[in-house]
Amino acid sequence: MPRGRERQSAVHAAAPAVRLALRVMWSHLLLLVALLAVLPAPGQAVQTFSASPSFAIDYATGTFVRDGVPFRYVAGTVHYFRVPRAYWADRLRRLRAMGANVVQTYVEWNSHEPEPEEYRFTGEQDLEAFVLEAQRQDLLVILRTGPYMDAERELGGLPYWLLSEDPQMALRTSDQGFLRRVDRWFGVLLPKLKPLLYENGGPIIMVQVENEYGSYKACDFVYLQHLHELLRDHLGNSTVLFTTDGNSQANLHCGKIPGVYATVDFGPGTNVTAAFATQRLFEPRGPLVNSEYYPGWLDHWGYPHSTRATDAVVHTLTEMLEAGANVNVYVAHGGTSFGFSAGADLPENYRPCPTSYDYDAPIAENGYLTDKFFAMRNASLPFVAGAAPPPPPPQPTVRAYGAVPLTASAGLLATALRTGPAPVPSDDALTFEQLRQAYGFVLYSHTVAGVHSDPVLLNVTGLRDRGYVFVNGRPAGTLSRSEDIYQMPVTVANGSRLQLLVENQGRICFGNFMNDIKGIVSPAFLGSERIMGWEHTSMPLNNTQLPKIERLLEQKPLGHPHVAPAFFTGTFDLPSDVDVDSPTDTFLRLDGWHRGVAFVNGFNLGRYWPVQGPQVTLYVPGVLLKASNRLTLLELESAPCDTAASCQVTLTDTAEVNGPTPH
DSSP states (O other), rough: OOOOOOOOOOOSEEEEHHHHHHHHHHHHHHHHHHHTOOOOTTTTTOOOOOOSEEEEETTTEEEEEEEEEEEOOOOEHHHHHGOOOOGGHHHHHHHHHTTTTEEEEEEOHHHHBTTBBBBSGGGGOOOHHHHHHHTTTOOOOOOEEEEEOOHHHHHOOTTTTHHHHHTTTTTTOHHHHHHHHHHHHHHEEEHGGGBBBGTTSSSSEEEBBSSGGGSSSSSHHHHHHHHHHHHEEEEEHSSSSEEEESSSHHHHHHHOOSSSSEEOOOTSSHHHHHHHHHHHHSSSSSSEEEEEEOSOOOTTTTTTOOOOOOOHHHHHHHHHHTOOOEEEEEEEEBBBBBBBOOOOOOSSSOOOSSSSSOOTBBOOOOOOHHEEEHOOOOHHHHGGGGSSOOOOOOOOOOOOEEEEEOEEEEEHHHHHHHOOOOOOOEEOOOOOTTTTSSSSSSEEEEEEEEEOSEEEEEEOOOEEEEEEETTEEEEEEEEEEETTBBBEEOOOOOOOOEEEEEEEEEOOOSSOOOOOOOOOOOOOOEETTEOOEEEEEEEEOOHHHHHHHHHHSSSSSSOOOOOSEEEEEEEEEETTTTTTEEEEEEEEEEETTEEEEETTTTTTEEOOOOOOOOOOEEEEOOOOOOOOOEEEEEEEEEOSSSTTSSSEEEESSSOOOOOOOOO
């Protein structure tokens, strides 16, 4: 039911005669409004007058109702945390031009609370600013508050430190340790959202409870009901709450919450009638909703780029709209998992996700409007009531700034020891979580004692996720969780320095194995002898360590920088015809380079791995550039730097996320 607002009136301040006259006029006006409300125009349904903003479900008509009027949405997902803040308005404008009247986004807990009770709501984490920008672009908002979200992000958006505080914590359940931290987080988040609810004059019309919970093993109804009550306590009883699950009875059985509206998700080619029939088993009345309609799909390093044919996407979209359904396109614009924010999956083997979240979406990673965009716009326009969407904006400009020569500056091991915190000693290998490190690398060092066979088998079955092995500072080989390579022969002697540079390639974001501890998580062995006595040097490559590294790169070379792993750096100036106040986007192409991390002006663009594909180029937003720029690569495996002429990268105007792959 709509909730009225208290009216402020000047009546009580007027003279008695004036007050009487105003009361009469007011009563006549109310009567006229009431009469108009019950006298529909020919061919129109009766509409209910709403004195204040309201958004609800009308179970009698099977529709959403906005301000007393039936309402249907065509939405698109845009993740604020995958788009530079300077581009929020542009991406939302493009979404609106696609025909959408609603934007949907997740709330990413781990980016807002990176450490316990350390909250961030500024810059790219300014959720309130994103919601208000959506309102300025004539879009309503659907928020998916989690606490879990998936979205192919690190640990599905949950903070890594949950596993530091309790490695066995039963995530996404009524585990009391987990609930205490969720309660604390929601106690910070939800009061920020309440003023932005539609009933309070904001654009938020719906809020999701958890996310695709029916796909999780726990099936913990106590947990779901706790979240339901938590949201109601903070947001009130008027906000429409919903769940999202796959269109199967098994998924909806564990995902449905009493008193919360259940919706489904599915992609092109699905039998629309059957999919919504499944929703009807759990919601006999109310609007039909596909909360995640997939125009593309996610990628993994080493596997082909996922695509969906435009004709198939448009055909199923049209079927749903003709059935009167509400649809959210997941994703309309994917954006980029900058830094180390990309997650990983564990279908049969461990599969980390690439930096690009292109997703074969209608709006490409840099905002480019694809053929799919125009086809979906044309399909949705006849079905969306209200103001017509604006015409599509011009395509974004992209600049090929050309080749950037690089020089070897510092070996990685020497850099880690010079810029990282003091090594932490321990008999047993410590995990990232025990070291209170979220992302990046940890250098595990051990001094060999005694005589071993030559070679001796190094066995690190607890490796999470990729390990570069060194003996006395020289590369000896690579261990890999994704390829199930946990052991290798090494040649060591008494006193040899054995080191493993271990990389977190992304915590698992979906499925039943969420407690994805990183580093060396179980004993390692040389032959039959358990390795005891480690030193741990953290290398998170975060905002604390990066400035130290940049200063170090300006000094003389350290170690053997011509041999990877090492840092390589170079500078480039923008051409004179480029506006330095609004530089143009570009793409970083890394032909000849193997695997590593790229930085522009101290900003972590993300991982590159062109020899595995499918992603070959990295997106470089122009907002990161200035008149003179520094480009730095941490190349982990092999650099094309035998000659100065070959030691370079290229800034091109062409993206490539569909390169060759080994699988």
